Amino acid sequence: MISLFKRYGTLVGFIAIVAFFWFNLPDTFMTARNWLNISQQISMLAVVAFTMTFVMVMGDFDLSVGSMASLSGITAALLFSQGYPVAAGVAAALAMGILGGFFNGFLVSILGILPFVATLGTLTMFSGLAFWLSDGKTIFGRDIPKTFSGFARGGVDIELAGTLALKIPYLSILALLVLAAVWLVLEQTSFGRRLYAIGGNYEAARLAGVKVRRLRMAAFALTGFGAAIGGLMYASRVASANPTQGSGLMLDAIAAVFLGMTMSEEGEPRVLATLVGVLILGVLDNGLTQMSVDSYIREILVGAIILTAVASSSVGKFRR
Amino acid sequence: MRISKTLKTIAGLAGAMVLATGLSMGLAQAASKVAVITPYLAQPGTQFYVEGFKAAAEKNGWETNIVDTAGDVAAVISRLEDAVNQKVDAIVINVDPQQVAAGLEVAREAGIPVVGMDSGSDPLLATNVTSNGYAMAAETAVYVANRIGGKGRVVMFVFDAFPPVQIRGVVADAIFGNFPDIEIVDRVTPDVQDGGIADSRAKMEAILAANPDKGSIAAVWAAWDQPALGALQAIEDAGRSDEGIVIVGMDANPQARDAIGTGGNFEASMAQDFIGIGNKAAEMVGRLLKGETIREPVVYVPTTLVTSSNVADLD
Numbered sequence: 001m002i003s004l005f006k007r008y009g010t011l012v013g014f015i016a017i018v019a020f021f022w023f024n025l026p027d028t029f030m031t032a033r034n035w036l037n038i039s040q041q042i043s044m045l046a047v048v049a050f051t052m053t054f055v056m057v058m059g060d061f062d063l064s065v066g067s068m069a070s071l072s073g074i075t076a077a078l079l080f081s082q083g084y085p086v087a088a089g090v091a092a093a094l095a096m097g098i099l100g101g102f103f104n105g106f107l108v109s110i111l112g113i114l115p116f117v118a119t120l121g122t123l124t125m126f127s128g129l130a131f132w133l134s135d136g137k138t139i140f141g142r143d144i145p146k147t148f149s150g151f152a153r154g155g156v157d158i159e160l161a162g163t164l165a166l167k168i169p170y171l172s173i174l175a176l177l178v179l180a181a182v183w184l185v186l187e188q189t190s191f192g193r194r195l196y197a198i199g200g201n202y203e204a205a206r207l208a209g210v211k212v213r214r215l216r217m218a219a220f221a222l223t224g225f226g227a228a229i230g231g232l233m234y235a236s237r238v239a240s241a242n243p244t245q246g247s248g249l250m251l252d253a254i255a256a257v258f259l260g261m262t263m264s265e266e267g268e269p270r271v272l273a274t275l276v277g278v279l280i281l282g283v284l285d286n287g288l289t290q291m292s293v294d295s296y297i298r299e300i301l302v303g304a305i306i307l308t309a310v311a312s313s314s315v316g317k318f319r320r
Numbered sequence: 321m322r323i324s325k326t327l328k329t330i331a332g333l334a335g336a337m338v339l340a341t342g343l344s345m346g347l348a349q350a351a352s353k354v355a356v357i358t359p360y361l362a363q364p365g366t367q368f369y370v371e372g373f374k375a376a377a378e379k380n381g382w383e384t385n386i387v388d389t390a391g392d393v394a395a396v397i398s399r400l401e402d403a404v405n406q407k408v409d410a411i412v413i414n415v416d417p418q419q420v421a422a423g424l425e426v427a428r429e430a431g432i433p434v435v436g437m438d439s440g441s442d443p444l445l446a447t448n449v450t451s452n453g454y455a456m457a458a459e460t461a462v463y464v465a466n467r468i469g470g471k472g473r474v475v476m477f478v479f480d481a482f483p484p485v486q487i488r489g490v491v492a493d494a495i496f497g498n499f500p501d502i503e504i505v506d507r508v509t510p511d512v513q514d515g516g517i518a519d520s521r522a523k524m525e526a527i528l529a530a531n532p533d534k535g536s537i538a539a540v541w542a543a544w545d546q547p548a549l550g551a552l553q554a555i556e557d558a559g560r561s562d563e564g565i566v567i568v569g570m571d572a573n574p575q576a577r578d579a580i581g582t583g584g585n586f587e588a589s590m591a592q593d594f595i596g597i598g599n600k601a602a603e604m605v606g607r608l609l610k611g612e613t614i615r616e617p618v619v620y621v622p623t624t625l626v627t628s629s630n631v632a633d634l635d
Binding site for chain 2: 137
């Protein structure tokens with residue numbers, strides 16, 4: 001009972017937050033429209049956080065996802081501005097993500113550089129590359145094709161009783177698809193189970209014949225791929241690309257995974273728990289804005305909530 | 321034991337949030353609600369706009385919610401959606417409207433007017449309040465032409481890649497072109513990666529070297545302050561500050577005001593009224609709240625020519 005409560009403390013906290021906003025914003029918070037808004041608002045962070053789970057499962061993390069997201073947006077926008085079709089720009093951006101991810105994996109797993117240092121280095125490199133490619137400018141306006149920016153504004157219409165009831169945003173659908181894919185890979189394949197084995201005990205996994213180096217590289221590549229998807233979603237939403245626009249995603253993504261980790265028995269990241277972490281961050285932003293809470297107080301509250309959640313679960317661990 | 325701890329945590333969270341609610345809700349009683357959303361609150365200009373807006377809004381008894389997304393433009397779209405959902409009466413933004421069009425469309429659908437504060441004009445905005453770049457450039461260019469008696473060789477520093485600065489250059493071109501005895505020595509586009517001072521200085525040094533005779537350069541017209549400051553350094557370093565070369569900049573940043581205050585070659589710049597832009601934006605919101613439509617897509621707030629005679633009076 002006690003461990004159950006500890007395990008679900010974060011979830012209970014999330015429900016309490018939702019209930020709190022529901023109570024304080026009776027007309028506007030608990031509506032389908034608002035939840036669709038939230039789902040769209042968190043979609044970019046969600047994709048980056050879901051795929052960040054891959055490396056965090058192994059006890060690693062990736063600081064370069066934010067600048068990779070910026071770089072991916074810049075890559076696509078540059079190709080668009082030179083007249084290449086949308087598909088080519090998107091493909092190049094995704095390729096950039098996978099390549100960058102492999103490079104991270106190479107540094108961490110082959111050269112043996114600590115992930116903190118390796119990805120701090122690539123954070124700076126990717127960011128520099130984004131600045132260099134774009135000349136430090138924001139690419140926007142006519143350079144961004146309508147089909148690309150239209151994606152973030154469109155959605156699947158759901159009709160009820162013949163009238164347009166709701167529009168499910170494409171961004172939210174894409175985030176859900178990524179969630180499903182990450183869940184399948186991590187929870188349902190031997191690849192995923194091996195990643196967890198590496199996170200549990202690197203040496204034991206290696207001695208048991210798990211090809212740790214190769215797997216680690218693959219995991220970093222997947223995280224880079226996800227960062228590139230997140231960056232494209234961001235660029236589509238703002239119909240422009242700027243060499244710094246993704247940088248806020250990195251800390252939030254790591255925070256979301258940490259929030260999620262407080263919910264699992266062994267403290268290992270689970271992608272569905274990461275979803276709860278992302279939702280907590282997104283709902284707080286949405287609800288506190290609606291309640292007109294000062295944005296700086298909002299930041300203090302968000303930070304405090306992350307710390308409380310992580311502290312309450314680690315205090316328990318320390319006792320054990 | 322642990323249950324009570326978790327419960328305490330939750331209670332603590334809820335308590336903190338109730339406190340935050342209380343703080344924000346105590347102010348408001350069925351007043352008009354206005355959300356001000358910007359990613360740039362950390363920048364001085366934006367702080368002044370917001371300050372001016374808040375002062376005017378308080379007088380009108382509005383409930384204003386200032387939202388800073390700390391540089392995150394996509395979050396501006398999210399906060400626009402939230403503000404619409406919260407059914408605010410009006411929204412004010414300080415960000416490029418093209419980049420947040422997705423959010424502005426949501427506001428338009430909900431019939432909530434959005435006013436821009438120096439954000440660029442856009443059909444999705446009720447209006448945009450800003451300074452008139454054309455007028456500012458005209459004033460400094462005419463100042464130069466008058467000071468040199470409509471006669472002499474002028475160096476221009478421009479930056480045509482950035483639209484708000486490009487329009488300044490166009491106006492200065494037209495004015496200098498209207499004086500038959502004014503000759504443009506060079507139209508320089510400095511490299512701005514280092515902020516614009518260092519490269520402008522290097523460019524000006526080269527121009528001075530190519531024009532060594534006293535009086536061969538009558539004036540430097542710069543589309544913003546940094547190149548003017550660079551040119552000033554070059555002229556002083558070359559020992560030519562006694563030739564009476566007139567330098568003008570634009571924006572009247574603190575460094576430029578300092579230079580103007582010393583009474584040297586850097587003679588004039590233009591000061592924008594940032595607080596006034598905030599005030600004017602509030603006035604526009606007030607008109608919109610009364611149900612008026614604003615015909616002008618851009619509303620201009622007057623700017624001031626800064627010279628050594630009035631630089632001390634500006635704060």
